[in-house]
Amino acid sequence: MKKKLNKDQFEVPLFEALLSHARRDVVSFHCPGHKNGRSIDKELKNYTGEGIYKFDVTVFNEVDSLHDPVGAIKKAQYLMAQAYGVKRSLFLVNGTSVGNMAMFLAACEPGDSIIVSRNSHKSVMAGIIMSGVWPIWIQPRIDQKLDLVFNTTYDQIKEALDKYPEAKAVFITSPTYNGIVTELSKIVDLCHKKGKVILIDEAHGAHLHFNRQLPESAVEAGADMCVQSTHKILSALSQCSVLHFNSMLIDFNKVKKIVSMLQTTSPNYLMLATIDLARRQVFLQGKKKFDRVIEAAEWGRSYISKNIALMKCFGRQDIQKLGFDLDVTKLTINITKTGLSGYEIENILTRDYNIQLDYADLFNLIAIMGEGSNKTDVEVFVKALEDISKKYHGKQKNWILKIPSLATEMVMKPREVFLSNSTKRVSIKKAVGHIAAQILTPYPPGIPVLIPGERITKEICDYLMDMSKDIRISGQETEMLKTVKIFTN
Numbered sequence: 001m002k003k004k005l006n007k008d009q010f011e012v013p014l015f016e017a018l019l020s021h022a023r024r025d026v027v028s029f030h031c032p033g034h035k036n037g038r039s040i041d042k043e044l045k046n047y048t049g050e051g052i053y054k055f056d057v058t059v060f061n062e063v064d065s066l067h068d069p070v071g072a073i074k075k076a077q078y079l080m081a082q083a084y085g086v087k088r089s090l091f092l093v094n095g096t097s098v099g100n101m102a103m104f105l106a107a108c109e110p111g112d113s114i115i116v117s118r119n120s121h122k123s124v125m126a127g128i129i130m131s132g133v134w135p136i137w138i139q140p141r142i143d144q145k146l147d148l149v150f151n152t153t154y155d156q157i158k159e160a161l162d163k164y165p166e167a168k169a170v171f172i173t174s175p176t177y178n179g180i181v182t183e184l185s186k187i188v189d190l191c192h193k194k195g196k197v198i199l200i201d202e203a204h205g206a207h208l209h210f211n212r213q214l215p216e217s218a219v220e221a222g223a224d225m226c227v228q229s230t231h232k233i234l235s236a237l238s239q240c241s242v243l244h245f246n247s248m249l250i251d252f253n254k255v256k257k258i259v260s261m262l263q264t265t266s267p268n269y270l271m272l273a274t275i276d277l278a279r280r281q282v283f284l285q286g287k288k289k290f291d292r293v294i295e296a297a298e299w300g301r302s303y304i305s306k307n308i309a310l311m312k313c314f315g316r317q318d319i320q321k322l323g324f325d326l327d328v329t330k331l332t333i334n335i336t337k338t339g340l341s342g343y344e345i346e347n348i349l350t351r352d353y354n355i356q357l358d359y360a361d362l363f364n365l366i367a368i369m370g371e372g373s374n375k376t377d378v379e380v381f382v383k384a385l386e387d388i389s390k391k392y393h394g395k396q397k398n399w400i401l402k403i404p405s406l407a408t409e410m411v412m413k414p415r416e417v418f419l420s421n422s423t424k425r426v427s428i429k430k431a432v433g434h435i436a437a438q439i440l441t442p443y444p445p446g447i448p449v450l451i452p453g454e455r456i457t458k459e460i461c462d463y464l465m466d467m468s469k470d471i472r473i474s475g476q477e478t479e480m481l482k483t484v485k486i487f488t489n
């Protein structure tokens with residue numbers, strides 16, 4: 001473990017407060033209406049048991065308030081900050097999505113410009129629209145040998161900062177969905193040397209801080225703020241995330257107010273308790289647990305390379321040679337040689353092998369491992385892949401992972417276009433030269449090619465027409481992508 005064992009970290013104040021409340025069988029005259037689970041549907045209760053519903057309470061002194069914490073939640077957030085070595089941590093109940101929005105609103109004023117890596121989650125666009133900033137996009141490179149989108153590099157950020165010295169902040173995502181971690185310390189140092197705020201979406205990296213075999217995390221690198229989905233890799237329930245604050249450049253009270261503005265006033269306390277418990281678990285057992293997950297993932301990677309000729313996985317060394325690092329707990333399996341798409345293999349895995357993946361596209365399958373993963377899961381998975389590669393033979397396709405040049409003019413702020421009613425739909429061909437009024441993101445590679453406020457180029461339109469033959473484009477409003485929304489003045 002990277003942190004010295006701290007006895008405080010054995011405590012789980014919020015979980016304990018809820019447990020003590022649940023055990024007292026209090027007569028409830030508070031929300032929610034199910035009254036300690038009494039009126040929860042029987043079929044559901046038969047499956048889940050009754051106990052968890054006693055944790056579903058509302059704000060009162062014993063369990064504290066998420067919006068104005070003075071007791072158990074305050075202590076639990078303090079222990080979270082201590083575990084990650086940051087100044088403050090805030091619990092989130094609408095995932096990293098809400099954390100990303102909050103970071104934009106807290107770090108920037110309307111009209112500021114911010115350098116943003118283009119392969120960002122859709123909540124980043126929401127943050128840009130809500131905050132009224134000018135995004136300066138960095139287009140990540142694509143590797144057509146690995147069929148992979150790289151992370152943003154130090155050089156790309158340096159170039160952007162040199163070209164746009166007025167930028168107030170930099171926003172990047174690390175690790176990427178495939179587990180690719182960029183040169184965080186170098187990027188953070190550069191930003192701070194230039195007086196810029198650095199914000200990191202670390203949705204997939206809440207575990208990195210607790211195992212030395214894993215790449216550097218955003219908190220270790222010294223990011224001003226980062227957000228982690230505690231539910232993605234650690235053991236908290238879905239929707240649970242944490243915003244870590246470690247800045248000299250931003251006012252924490254502003255961050256707190258914004259986070260409070262964006263979150264429900266009825267947070268689910270069962271969810272909040274799992275954030276508290278997940279922190280204790282990863283602090284005390286993260287090294288051991290992730291040693292095992294890493295071993296299982298590496299075993300799976302090596303099994304695939306040795307035994308499944310039509311599939312391949314890149315490893316940490318392959319990625320390090322390219323200047324990045326890899327969270328090896330993520331398994332990306334390239335399946336292009338099978339002649340099947342990742343979607344087809346994903347369906348076969350679900351239908352015939354009872355295995356569910358997090359993501360698949362034309363080229364790759366992504367198996368996300370978490371604190372609860374074990375070697376047996378990986379064995380079942382790779383044996384299923386081996387079986388599939390023997391049973392199914394598709395026709396070799398000539399799909400190529402590509403993206404047009406997105407170095408186009410940002411004519412209006414995304415917020416202005418988003419809030420405007422002066423829009424209409426035109427055929428893709430007729431959109432050339434107009435200002436985009438919608439987001440369109442082909443998967444793969446998951447990089448938006450149209451952003452509200454940007455000038456639409458012929459290259460982008462040709463690309464959209466070509467791609468829409470094979471894949472569904474996120475943001476398209478009809479079965480086939482035939483039109484795009486433009487701004488009309």
Ligand SMILES: Cc1ncc(COP(=O)(O)O)c(C=O)c1O
Nearest residue numbers: 094095096097121201203229241
């Ligand atoms: C990189 C990245 N950022 C943010 C999010 C949103 O996280 P959450 O689901 O916790 O809101 C995701 C979700 O998949 C993601 O992959």
